Each structure stands twice: as structure tokens, then as C-alpha cells.
Amino acid sequence: MAYIIFLYVWAFINTTDLEGQKLDISYWYNRAGTLASSQFPLIAALGTKNNLVTLVTGISYDRLNYVHRMMARVVVILLWVHAGSEVVYYAEFKGDLAQSWLRCGLVAIIALTLLCFVSLRPVRANAYEFFFYTHFAMVLIFLVTAYFHTNYQSLGYWIWPSFVFWALDRFIRVCRLIVFNHSYFGFRSGSTMDATTELLDDNNVRLRLHRPSHFHWSPGQTAYLIMPSVSKLPFEAHPFTIASFDSNLFDSVEEAPVTEKGEKRKSLAEHALGKSTPFWKEVVFFVGVQEGFTKRLKDVALKGGKVKVFIDGPYGPSPDLGSFDTSIFIAGGSGISYTLPNFLDVIEKVRDGKSICRRVVFVWSIRENDHLYWIDDTLIKAIQLAPPHLAVDIRIHVTGARTTVAPLEQAYGDDDTESIHSDSRSEIAEHEYNEVVDKSKDSILAMSAVRVENGRPNLDGILKEEVGMATGRMSVSVCGSQAVARATRNALRFPVSGPTSVLSGGPSVTLHIESFGYA
Ligand SMILES: Cc1cc2nc3c(=O)[nH]c(=O)nc-3n(C[C@H](O)[C@H](O)[C@H](O)COP(=O)(O)OP(=O)(O)OC[C@H]3O[C@@H](n4cnc5c(N)ncnc54)[C@H](O)[C@@H]3O)c2cc1C
Known part of the structure; x- marks a missing residue:
């Protein structure tokens, strides 16, 4: 003005x-x-x-x-x-x-x-x-x-x-494109930046690629993806939020991943983080399918194919949540691209003594219960890694009809050079596969820190309850539809948060809203 x-x-x-x-x-x-x-x-x-x-x-x-x-x-x-x-x-x-x-x-x-x-x-x-x-x-x-x-x-x-x-x-x-994607430009042989595509359901694709050396990002940041074989124009770039976390956990022996015999050795991180390793050590994106580029990407994912990706970034802000006593994350669908890495960041910072957070709440609304298996191993690992003085509360809300779409195996396959399409599994493999899935289902649902409920989350009730319990500073980070953002704003309106609430001992609340767009 x-x-x-x-x-x-x-x-x-x-x-x-x-x-x-x-x-x-x-x-x-x-x-x-x-x-x-x-x-x-x-x-x-x-x-x-x-x-x-x-x-x-x-x-x-x-x-x-x-x-x-x-x-x-x-x-x-x-x-x-x-x-x-x-x-x-x-x-x-x-x-x-x-x-x-x-x-x-x-x-x-x-x-x-x-x-x-x-x-x-x-x-x-x-x-x-x-x-x-x-x-x-x-x-x-x-x-x-x-x-x-x-x-x-x-x-x-x-x-x-x-x-x-x-x-x-x-x-x-x-310059950044060349530095981050140098394996494509012939400066180094042996490594590949091809991304694995996985069709999670009709509307969502997961993209996973090895972290290019030198490529580091903060939770909540965005990268522009250029995929000449998918886009109409060779330099078309689309922004997506990096759903994984650039973690330092268990990094010490990753420098020597090859044994004396020249075989690929599992790093300490892979041992410790298991199937959730991609979300801590690789670059993962959740892509909501729209009408253009993302629809063509879905066609690639339907075949379980790999795709060449040039990555430009990271861009955008990253909230620093280290000084908040309570952190609440609210996401709808692929909005976890924003909240998941921030949630993992809080846990790692508390472990490292770099955050004063004492309570972290992760609310995720999903249309189908099977969407939980997009990130179930990561949530389990996060709960296991959280130190005892950090209270973790995970609330999953299934808003649509219950269906049984099995998660794709290549999502967490140990051999990431191989792309396995579900059609190609033999009956025996299918049986073993289902056993693994059931075990994983049991383990996430059996955890006391996890609640799975049907229907939309009562954001008003959840936030008022959290504000009522909290003291000090509270952050609320939201990524989802306009309706989710509006409901959160309404729930936090005066007098729930504001000077009178703080004066009477309540928390001072900071709201971060990510809308996946400039508009
Ligand atoms: C900072 C930021 C972070 C984002 N993170 C994610 C994410 O993690 N997951 C996710 O599914 N989506 C994310 N998006 C949205 C994603 O970029 C678009 O959905 C995607 O580019 C649509 O491509 P399309 O050709 O299929 O879209 P179309 O069907 O052609 O259009 C669908 C919508 O996408 C918008 N759009 C199209 N191309 C672009 C572009 N190059 N840049 C920005 N907007 C575009 C259009 O305005 C329109 O509203 C993010 C957008 C921004 C700006």
C-alpha cells in the first residue's frame, strides 16, 4: 500500500x-x-x-x-x-x-x-x-x-x-540442473536419476528417485520436475512438494555402500529404517492426477515404468518448528507431501536436542483406508524413533468408502532397480505379499499412538482440545483442500487463540497454510 x-x-x-x-x-x-x-x-x-x-x-x-x-x-x-x-x-x-x-x-x-x-x-x-x-x-x-x-x-x-x-x-x-542431474550430463558414470513411478490409486502417483548428490532441501520445500518424455514441451517444469525428509539419521556408514567383493551393501540407514528408508533418504513426491502433464505421468505409472527426471530446486519457504512446544499437522490426501517431512523433522530435531517440542499431532484425512499404506512404515518408524519425552498422536480419518486396494510392492522393494507390476506376481508371491501387507496393517493399527476413525476429522474439536491442553508456543501446519484450510482458520479464531487466551495461560498459536499453488 x-x-x-x-x-x-x-x-x-x-x-x-x-x-x-x-x-x-x-x-x-x-x-x-x-x-x-x-x-x-x-x-x-x-x-x-x-x-x-x-x-x-x-x-x-x-x-x-x-x-x-x-x-x-x-x-x-x-x-x-x-x-x-x-x-x-x-x-x-x-x-x-x-x-x-x-x-x-x-x-x-x-x-x-x-x-x-x-x-x-x-x-x-x-x-x-x-x-x-x-x-x-x-x-x-x-x-x-x-x-x-x-x-x-x-x-x-x-x-x-x-x-x-x-x-x-x-x-x-x-547450473543447478547440471549440478543436481550431472549423471545425465556425463560427468559421472554409474548413477541414475530415473524415477520410479507407482500408481497408488486412480488419482495419485508416487514418484521416487535417488537423492542427487549436493541436493539438499528443508521440509515443505518444492522442486520443479522436468520430464521431457512425459511433458508436451521439453522444458515444461511442474512444481511438487518434496514428500520425503532430508535426514541425517544413520548417515555414518552410507559413504561405503559397496563390499570388498563389489556387492551392494545395505547401509546402516537401510537396516535401521527398513522399508521407510525412501522417506528419510530419497526424494519422494506424491502427485495428484489432473488433466495435463500429471495425467500423462499416470499413464507411465500404469505400466509401472521408470521416467527420466530433471530436478530444479529446492524452492520456497520451510517453517522452522524447533521453537514450538506443540506442533499440529493437518493434511488431506496428497497434502502429506507438506506435513510428513515437517513431522519427521520435528522428531529428528527432538532426538538431536534441537527442538523443545513436547507434543506432536499428525492428522491425515484419506478417502480410502488403503491410502494409509502409502506411508504406514514411515509413521511406524517415526513413532519408534520418537524419544519418550515427545508425545506422538497420529489420527487417520477415512472419509470415503472402505475398499481394498493393495499397496504396490515396488514402493518399498529392496531392489530399487527393478520395477514390479502387480499383474506379474505369481500366486505364491501374491500370498506371501498379502501376508506382509497384513503384518504391516496389524502393526500400524496396533500402535497405541495411532487412531484410525471413519468420517471427516472434527478439526474444531481437535484444535480446541489441543489449545486447551497446550502451553507455550503451538504451531498448526495445514495442507489440503480449501475446506480444510477454512475449517482450521475458523477453529483457531478468537477467542481460541489470541491475546486473551495467551494471557490466561493458553498457547500462542502460529498457523502455516500451504495451498499447492500461487493462485
Ligand atoms: C508450490 C507448489 C507445490 C505443489 N506441490 C504439489 C504436490 O506436492 N502434489 C501435487 O499433486 N500437486 C502439487 N502442486 C500442484 C501441481 O504443480 C499441479 O497440479 C500440476 O502442475 C498440474 O499439472 P497438469 O498439467 O496435470 O495440470 P492441468 O490439468 O493442466 O491443470 C490443473 C491445475 O494445475 C495448475 N498447474 C498446471 N501446470 C502448473 C505449473 N507448471 N505450475 C503450477 N501450477 C500448474 C493449473 O493452474 C490448474 O489449476 C503444487 C503446486 C505449487 C505451485
Whole structure:
């Protein structure tokens, strides 16, 4: 708001030119144009993923994207003031229309205006690809024509830095792509970045790949996945939250995974973490199937295939929950991509003495009871690893009909180079497989820290109960549908959390909501 007021006051109030002539309209509208042009380096920088502002302030690129859009909308109004006044007051306007600098100016303002409309939330949310490509084309047209227009007045230096910031961002992204995915680029032989795809059910695919060396992330962060064999365009990148946790647990002997005979040896981590190892040591994504890229990925997963993935990231903020006495995680479906790594992080931090957390609650709503087996081994291991002074409460809510979709074996298979499709299992193997599944079912359901209930969670009741019990600081992290986010907000409304609750000894509550989108 301060920015808008400052810019408009600066642009509109003074009409006296530098020679002291009062009400100099051409000076006034040209200054509006110059002021608008001067904003473009910052607008461009704030629209990129790797920018100086994020580097200096630590504010993530997706938060800065709001500022990027707001600034562009403020500036387009200034540009219309500049252009409109020129049409009305510039005596040689018609004559100069034949000149390229004026034509460039007109094309620039039309391109930027279209861009502002195309960037409105409904368009971004409902036609992302249309928005994406139109944005790219309009920015290019705008910057090229704006450069020629402003350079006529020797002001091109306000425009060309935008190209530099854009190119710098692309350069950094290409460098990261090469560093994280170097096995594809021939710098090292022997390792592969191919991801295993697993169709969990009709609407969800799990993607799992070895952690590229140098690739580290914090819980809740996002990576852009580029899969040329799946996407329509070779460099199409889609953001997904990393569902696994970049853990240090049992790392000590992982450096020497090969025996003297050259056989692959199980690392200490694999021994200790068992089938849940991928969620602590690899890069795992839960992908909700939509209409485009994700639908094509589902087709690959149907065949149980592997797919080449280039990974760009990590991006986005990660909540630091180390200073909270109580942490509540609420997720719906694939929202566990956000809450699971944060939950595992709390447990590891408490083990390492880096967190004061005394109680952690993990609420997960799933449509079918079999979805529990997406992460059951990981939840079991998390409970086992939690130190005694950390109370763990896991509440699973099955909201749909009960069905029996068996979890796919390759999800946790020891031999991760082999992709096993359920159709290919023999009857004997099927029998053994079911036994394993039953055992695992028993063990998660038998744990006293786990409750499985039918129906939607009563978030209002759960949160009020937790607030009633807690003292100190409490964090509530949510990732799910709009309805889940709304229910959580409503449950925490005044007076449940707020100054009066804190003054009467209740916890101070911090809410984190992740919505899987910019919109
Ligand atoms: C920060 C962030 C984290 C995300 N994490 C996850 C996750 O962990 N699991 C998950 O299932 N989904 C996640 N998403 C959403 C996921 O990126 C989209 O569902 C996916 O890109 C849709 O691809 P599609 O071509 O099949 O979509 P379409 O069927 O073409 O469109 C479906 C929806 O996805 C949006 N969308 C399409 N392409 C993109 C894109 N390149 N970038 C952003 N949005 C897009 C569209 O606006 C539309 O609302 C996340 C999105 C963001 C922004």
C-alpha cells in the first residue's frame, strides 16, 4: 500500500517542470512514463525464482510473486496515464505515428495490459498453461518494444536490466540442473536419476528417485520436475512438494555402500529404517492426477515404468518448528507431501536436542483406508524413533468408502532397480505379499499412538482440545483442500487463540497454510 501511495503521489502531484514552468503537461506525463519504466528492473527481478531480494531477505520467491504482480498492475496504470495524455496533448502524435519509437510504445503498452489481464487469478488457476505461454510471449514483446521506445529518449537503461535478471535466473537454474542431474550430463558414470513411478490409486502417483548428490532441501520445500518424455514441451517444469525428509539419521556408514567383493551393501540407514528408508533418504513426491502433464505421468505409472527426471530446486519457504512446544499437522490426501517431512523433522530435531517440542499431532484425512499404506512404515518408524519425552498422536480419518486396494510392492522393494507390476506376481508371491501387507496393517493399527476413525476429522474439536491442553508456543501446519484450510482458520479464531487466551495461560498459536499453488 505504501508503495502504491508513494509512486502515485510522486507521479501525480507536481506539474511544475525543471525550468519552473507551471502545469507543464508534457513534463508531467513523460515523468509518469519514466517513473513507470524505472520500476521494471525490480518487477523483473521479483518475478524470477533466483533473485537478489530472496538472497538478501530470505523471503521466498512465491511470496515475492505477489509483489511482482502488484507492481506490474500499479505501473500499467501509470503507463496509460503517460500514453493517454500523449494521445490527447502531444501535438505531433498523429504525424509521429509513422515513427517506430511511437509504434513500439503502443505495442509495449498493449502487451503489458494483456499480460495483466492474463495474470489474473482465475486465468492462472483455470488455464495455467495458457497463462504461462502468453506471459512469456507478452513479456518478450513488451521488453523489446519498451526498450526501443525508451531508448529514443536515451532511457533504455531502465529496460535492459530486466533481460539481465531474467537471463541470470535462467543461468542459475541451468547450473543447478547440471549440478543436481550431472549423471545425465556425463560427468559421472554409474548413477541414475530415473524415477520410479507407482500408481497408488486412480488419482495419485508416487514418484521416487535417488537423492542427487549436493541436493539438499528443508521440509515443505518444492522442486520443479522436468520430464521431457512425459511433458508436451521439453522444458515444461511442474512444481511438487518434496514428500520425503532430508535426514541425517544413520548417515555414518552410507559413504561405503559397496563390499570388498563389489556387492551392494545395505547401509546402516537401510537396516535401521527398513522399508521407510525412501522417506528419510530419497526424494519422494506424491502427485495428484489432473488433466495435463500429471495425467500423462499416470499413464507411465500404469505400466509401472521408470521416467527420466530433471530436478530444479529446492524452492520456497520451510517453517522452522524447533521453537514450538506443540506442533499440529493437518493434511488431506496428497497434502502429506507438506506435513510428513515437517513431522519427521520435528522428531529428528527432538532426538538431536534441537527442538523443545513436547507434543506432536499428525492428522491425515484419506478417502480410502488403503491410502494409509502409502506411508504406514514411515509413521511406524517415526513413532519408534520418537524419544519418550515427545508425545506422538497420529489420527487417520477415512472419509470415503472402505475398499481394498493393495499397496504396490515396488514402493518399498529392496531392489530399487527393478520395477514390479502387480499383474506379474505369481500366486505364491501374491500370498506371501498379502501376508506382509497384513503384518504391516496389524502393526500400524496396533500402535497405541495411532487412531484410525471413519468420517471427516472434527478439526474444531481437535484444535480446541489441543489449545486447551497446550502451553507455550503451538504451531498448526495445514495442507489440503480449501475446506480444510477454512475449517482450521475458523477453529483457531478468537477467542481460541489470541491475546486473551495467551494471557490466561493458553498457547500462542502460529498457523502455516500451504495451498499447492500461487493462485
Ligand atoms: C508450490 C507448489 C507445490 C505443489 N506441490 C504439489 C504436490 O506436492 N502434489 C501435487 O499433486 N500437486 C502439487 N502442486 C500442484 C501441481 O504443480 C499441479 O497440479 C500440476 O502442475 C498440474 O499439472 P497438469 O498439467 O496435470 O495440470 P492441468 O490439468 O493442466 O491443470 C490443473 C491445475 O494445475 C495448475 N498447474 C498446471 N501446470 C502448473 C505449473 N507448471 N505450475 C503450477 N501450477 C500448474 C493449473 O493452474 C490448474 O489449476 C503444487 C503446486 C505449487 C505451485
